[in-house]
Amino acid sequence: MRSSQRAGSAFLGLLPWTERLSVARALRTETVGGLILLGAAAVALVWVNSPLGDSYESVRDWHVGPSALGLDLSVGHWTADGLLTLFFLVAGIELKRELVIGELRTPAAAALPVVAAVCGMVVPAGLYAMVVLGGGGDLGGWAVPMATDIAFALAVLAVLSTHLPAALRAFLLTLAVVDDLGAILVIAVFFTSGANLWALAGAVAGLLVFYALQRARVRGWWWYVPLGLTIWALTYHAGVHATVAGVAMGLILRITPDTGGAGREKETESPGERTEHLLRPLSAGVAVPLFALFAAGVGVSLSSLGEVFTRPEPLGIVLGLVVGKTLGIFAGTYLAARFTRARLNPDLAWSDVFALAVLAGIGFTVALLIGELAFTDPTDAEHAKAAVLAGSLIAAALGAVLIKRRDRVYRRLWEAENVDEDADGIPDIYQRP
Template sequence: MPADPHDSSSSSRSPLFGVLPWPERTAIAGALRTETVGGLVLLAAALIALIWANSPLSGAYETVRDFHFGIPALGLDLSVQHWTADGLLAVFFLVAGIELKRELVVGELRTPATAILPVVAAVCGMAVPAAVYLATVSAGGGSPGGWAVPMATDIAFALAVLAVISTHLPAALRAFLLTLAVVDDLGAILVIAVFFTADLNLWALAAAFAGLAVFYLLQRLRVRGWWWYVPLGLAVWALMYNSGVHATVAGVAMGLILRTQRDPARKGRPAETASPGERVAHLLRPLSAGVAVPLFALFAAGVSLSGSALAAVFTQPEPLGVVLGLVVGKTIGVFAGTYLTARFTRARLNPDLAWADIGALSVLAGIGFTVALLIGELAFTDPAATEHIKAAVLVGSLLAAGFATLLVRRRNRIYRHLYEAENLDADADGIPDIYQRDTIPGPEDTDGTAGRTGGQHT
């Protein structure tokens, strides 16, 4: 018989969204801080784009966005908009690839027991919005080509919303949102690579894979030095772009190749203080969150907000399918995936939380700004249709943000209590007291597996 998710009598059943192990929490905290700040910059960039594109200076916006530069001989004569989408977002996906590798090797995805929740939630959170979109366009006689647009969750935008409303969401829920987005990003890049690949140039693709093989070999041989990796990475990116596969695939591939485990001391060599993946992520995460993604938003979010354009969002089947996919599909998908995990595994919901909290988080996952805009540009070639899809992404993300704000604020008093309990450090030793109890993993539990049967806040 399936386990009852509300039964807390068995201590052997680990809680969903319990207290994170200390190493996992400290690793994720830095990423969340950077993503939150980057999300605020992203919001500002999107707002500037909307004001600029709907002002008397809209002609200047289009001129800058469509300005071409590059190296034509290498097939790299791109517009500013395409440089941000194909070039700068490769940095974003490189960081996403590193984060995914870290989760697979030392994080929440390294064992089936901890991976099942974010993986099932993410898969359901991608499948259901696509199904909602297809059902909508099927009923309205629209094009099914945009089915992948509402699949993505934008972690930076979501965290920015949490920062703006000044919530005290527990660390475990924030970490789940981050891990969900990491798996979501992998799904998005697979969709882009498989379904939105232009005519293939097999020679360029083979050369790109050869470059990735060299990249892997350098990592295996423990070769250090940016002068090896930066030129090689740029070459792989350019070859991937010219192959017809979207260039961001090169970023996530290199991120997955980078080592995320530190080498111990051996043969006279000292132990690594940081793995190559950690060093690259530390250097590039501020660039990704604070520059690459906001610049992409600046030149992708500048859509017309005229009455006719907004009316099209709710009257044409394709943009309506995107809105419903983000607001309804994401909520149902993420919530259903989480509930099914609790219903059919030995996991149980943390007794300090309620299913209403998971519902709010599921609504928040409907913010699909950055990657949704990217897929929208790939899925629709007609400029008018692309503008309507972009407007739908904006409207859907704003609706999801608004609904999530209402739901999260209602529970913020409880979140504040949990947040204070998680961060209480009465002895001022730099480690929250909750990690110094027998049932909670401390900083010495570097594998992050101990103490997961704890998690109740007292």
């Protein structure tokens, strides 16, 4: 859906109008959510490092929930396993759209963004392993530097007030979507412990009922909300990270509206679209910032910063985010473009792709989540959090410098994309032969 390249066509060229509208809607919400996310992370850091730091831990570790159902969890646990399920549900819907009607629906169209994103996951993990093995550290955190936080990246672009063309923003969004899929698979495969087969079977049965309801065109939130909560609880008790339930339900939701044939009522929006429009603001503006509030709280001192750059695990995370993501995404994009014969938009340069690759090193939300799962020792977990924060901030700063350097070019392209002399709401560039 996003990057509008085809074999032998322009890469990062003008997006089709319908795709541009869809991208704009998603980016608008994610940008606002990203600014709230930055605020929540800042509050967490100030709170932990203030005289009220003990109250932060008290709130984060306060338990609430029905004990009879085995869900007497801490506030921090609820934000990671509960609220983030909304984030992954929206990610599942976004991925379903890409697979059904977007750029990922055909191998030729999917090759470039998928190869770029996969390289952007494999290279950071490999770099982390090299650093840790060289320093005699713990390989368990190999997956931490794999993910890109699209909300954080868009918030950086909003603060810069840059005029980045829609195709560049869309390509960054596509990378994040594929990254999310990679993170989901990593969480499901590598961070599942002591599986409860009965609970897992119940969750699968619930998903089958969910699918049957979608196939039967059953409507009404009173069917899906209780069923979704049941699937989530069973997934949690199965030993699988509960956010996987959100992705599964997002992938099951129909993404194409019925056109009215075969005796079916015509739809203006599909169930997936309606759910996304309803939940995306809640995910971006509430769920992710609250997770950040209780995940980003880490004590900052000269000694703790020294640990980040001297211990192999946190150093591997920082280098994975800043160096690994950049090299992986840029090299993957360049090689995929060469093999698919996709011509780079002549108005842009490969330095623009490099700047996006640097910005993609911001791995805040999902990296923090995987860090909590990978490091069970509290001290190691704190070091991992500090490394994610440090790496994300370094990537944000470097990406901002590189993007701002080209803002004059971006402004010219943005203005050309948005000229609407006849004031009909559609830019003139889409109405030329």
